[in-house]
Amino acid sequence: xxxxxxxxxxxxxxxxxxxxxxxxxxxxxxxxxxxxxxxxxxxxxxxxxxxxxxxxxxxxxxxxxxxxxxxxxxxxxxxxxxxxxxxxxxxxxxxxxxxxxxxxxxxxxxxxxxxxxxxxxxxxxxxxxxxxxxxxxxxxxxxxxxxxxxxxxxxxxxxxxxxxxxxxxxxxxxxxxxxxxxxxxxxxxxxxxxxxxxxxxxxxxxxxxxxxxxxxxxxxxxxxxxxxxxxxxxxxxxxxx
Amino acid sequence: xxxxxxxxxxxxxxxxxxxxxxxxxxxxxxxxxxxxxxxxxxxxxxxxxxxxxxxxxxxxxxxxxxxxxxxxxxxxxxxxxxxxxxxxxxxxxxxxxxxxxxxxxxxxxxxxxxxxxxxxxxxxxxxxxxxxxxxxxxxxxxxxxxxxxxxxxxxxxxxxxxxxxxxxxxxxxxxxxxxxxxxxxxxxxxxxxxxxxxxxxxxxxxxxxxxxxxxxxxxxxxxxxxxxxxxxxxxxxxxxxxxxxxxxxxxxxxxxxxxxxxxxxxxxxxxxxxxxxxxxxxxxxxxxxxxxxxxxxxxxxxxxxxxxxxxxxxxxxxxxxxxxxxxxxxxxxxxxxxxxxxxxxxxxxxxxxxxxxxxxxxxxxxxxxxxxxxxxxxxxxxxxxxxxxxxxxxxxxxxxxxxxxxxxxxxxxxxxxxxxxxxxxxxxxxxxxxxxxxxxxxxxxxxxxxxxxxxxxxxxxxxxxxxxxxxxxxxxxxxxxxxxxxxxxxx
Numbered sequence: 108x109x110x111x112x113x114x115x116x117x118x119x120x121x122x123x124x125x126x127x128x129x130x131x132x133x134x135x136x137x138x139x140x141x142x143x144x145x146x147x148x149x150x151x152x153x154x155x156x157x158x159x160x161x162x163x164x165x166x167x168x169x170x171x172x173x174x175x176x177x178x179x180x181x182x183x184x185x186x187x188x189x190x191x192x193x194x195x196x197x198x199x200x201x202x203x204x205x206x207x208x209x210x211x212x213x214x215x216x217x218x219x220x221x222x223x224x225x226x227x228x229x230x231x232x233x234x235x236x237x238x239x240x241x242x243x244x245x246x247x248x249x250x251x252x253x254x255x256x257x258x259x260x261x262x263x264x265x266x267x268x269x270x271x272x273x274x275x276x277x278x279x280x281x282x283x284x285x286x287x288x289x290x291x292x293x294x295x296x297x298x299x300x301x302x303x304x305x306x307x308x309x310x311x312x313x314x315x316x317x318x319x320x321x322x323x324x325x326x327x328x329x330x331x332x333x334x335x336x337x338x339x340x341x342x343x344x345x346x347x348x
Numbered sequence: 349x350x351x352x353x354x355x356x357x358x359x360x361x362x363x364x365x366x367x368x369x370x371x372x373x374x375x376x377x378x379x380x381x382x383x384x385x386x387x388x389x390x391x392x393x394x395x396x397x398x399x400x401x402x403x404x405x406x407x408x409x410x411x412x413x414x415x416x417x418x419x420x421x422x423x424x425x426x427x428x429x430x431x432x433x434x435x436x437x438x439x440x441x442x443x444x445x446x447x448x449x450x451x452x453x454x455x456x457x458x459x460x461x462x463x464x465x466x467x468x469x470x471x472x473x474x475x476x477x478x479x480x481x482x483x484x485x486x487x488x489x490x491x492x493x494x495x496x497x498x499x500x501x502x503x504x505x506x507x508x509x510x511x512x513x514x515x516x517x518x519x520x521x522x523x524x525x526x527x528x529x530x531x532x533x534x535x536x537x538x539x540x541x542x543x544x545x546x547x548x549x550x551x552x553x554x555x556x557x558x559x560x561x562x563x564x565x566x567x568x569x570x571x572x573x574x575x576x577x578x579x580x581x582x583x584x585x586x587x588x589x590x591x592x593x594x595x596x597x598x599x600x601x602x603x604x605x606x607x608x609x610x611x612x613x614x615x616x617x618x619x620x621x622x623x624x625x626x627x628x629x630x631x632x633x634x635x636x637x638x639x640x641x642x643x644x645x646x647x648x649x650x651x652x653x654x655x656x657x658x659x660x661x662x663x664x665x666x667x668x669x670x671x672x673x674x675x676x677x678x679x680x681x682x683x684x685x686x687x688x689x690x691x692x693x694x695x696x697x698x699x700x701x702x703x704x705x706x707x708x709x710x711x712x713x714x715x716x717x718x719x720x721x722x723x724x725x726x727x728x729x730x731x732x733x734x735x736x737x738x739x740x741x742x743x744x745x746x747x748x749x750x751x752x753x754x755x756x757x758x759x760x761x762x763x764x765x766x767x768x769x770x771x772x773x774x775x776x777x778x779x780x781x782x783x784x785x786x787x788x789x790x791x792x793x794x795x796x797x798x799x800x801x802x803x804x805x806x807x808x809x810x811x812x813x814x815x816x817x818x819x820x821x822x823x824x825x826x827x828x829x830x831x832x833x834x835x836x837x838x839x
Contacts (some may be wrong), residue, residue, distance in 0.1 A: 266694035268695065303437065317467060
């Protein structure tokens, strides 16, 4: 393409997968995390995003999370069955949260940092999903960084006003309120302005949309589809037993 | 091109009082029309009529007829209007749908279903016309306000509608970006586009606009050719509540009162972003205590970083602030300075105005809180929820809580962005009031009028360094004006 104008990735330092592959992986990881107890499936589910980070040369993230997952899996396998006390209940809870939420969160992070909104829309349209699903989902997608931005300004304001946990002014509930109410109000306002802008630019038109960005499957997508399919099969097998 | 006949409109919920009454206006092809008037006069409402957001997004009671190229806008679906009318809005943070600049430029054309090749050709044309090559392939969230607004103009340019509507596009822009905006509008004019701009700041459109439409209370009160408008005397403009058409006539207000010999001493004011890029490189600097100090400079000059460091909000910052022989480290700065943010929505937390003020006090003292509210003309609102107030009232609540916190240093981040003359004067009176209370006030601003009205001292930052720092009375007027008027176009 001319000048390479349209070959954009949100973060180019990561390896590229088709958005559909990413969504599929995310879906399967989350299903397996919340339905299975077999550690093999959980380990596989964690290995998929970790391998993505490793292939993208994000070695610190990979090493850190690998260590976290491995240790929490080991704790889960060996400690839970052998001991029974208050400590083991806490450990079970903690490892449970890490094992079940961790892989999904990591995959979600990968999806968000490597997919642009237009790629996401293109993927959704290739899957023939209707506009009523595509548009709200893409807005949600776009909103994460906005929430982050707004929330950090609110955090600054709170620090400046000396509102923090532990001081007389900050009961936990009040702190939640102080943080969330301005955030909601900002987000509602931004959402409204955003829809105005999108509508004046013809979003929602019945014309078939063009997608300038190119998405498509490569051999990598094939490999990851296969891996995810294996996870899914394991999941079904362990459920059956 | 655009023809409004006997249009009246009232918003459905009635909260937004800025309806329209009996508007008749016709705009020819290739004309640049400037809509002006006080906040709430209905200029924004008028722009929404043209781009079809009324009645399709904002509903209400509409009568009369709005024709664009002979077609009735209110009967045309929004996506069809969008091929004829392009819009640029006030807030650069909330008008982008995608997260990267390239897809953003393509977005409007993609929705129209143009072919991919054509879209790419158009984008290349936009990039060369608006000189935004360096903004391509960027994440929207890493752009400055001025850069975002340029991209917003780029989006319109790519979709290439015949009519372009801008709603206070310069509110958040620095002098340099404003200059660029005026070049973009001039370019559109040369392409025979019809441009309608609702705006408070008029000076940058002085030589581009053809006609000035002055509105008050939802009616068109005056229509002037730009030559006639330029002949209006300062006091006539003032009576209309309009900002000046040119900046070079402004002079600093004479301020009596002695200079305070006491100083705020800043040392170690160096700060780099996590990426290693230097944001602030000041070292040490003395500022006069108990005065109103204006901080100027273009986007990226380090103004915000400077303010954040003064407030102690940058965690890695090692510098110190010394007032009255008391030295504040970074952490203590958090308790010494108070910033009134540009978006005050971020700093109002409680359910009632009075609680908001009390929250800032070390010990709750309702009488004192009432006195503060009274001084800022907020007493009658004390029971209301801060979020239900108007923008100006919210700002005053934030100021009230700053006063209640009894901090010596109060910092304002763009307190007058998007304000009309009357509200700007109101803010400047409050700033003076704060000074009379013995506070040191630091204002980060692009608003030359505000500086002329209030500031006694100006700190000019450039590339993270101090470019100049002096009392206004020691500065030549040309030097100050020079920054605001002789900006080179960037890019």
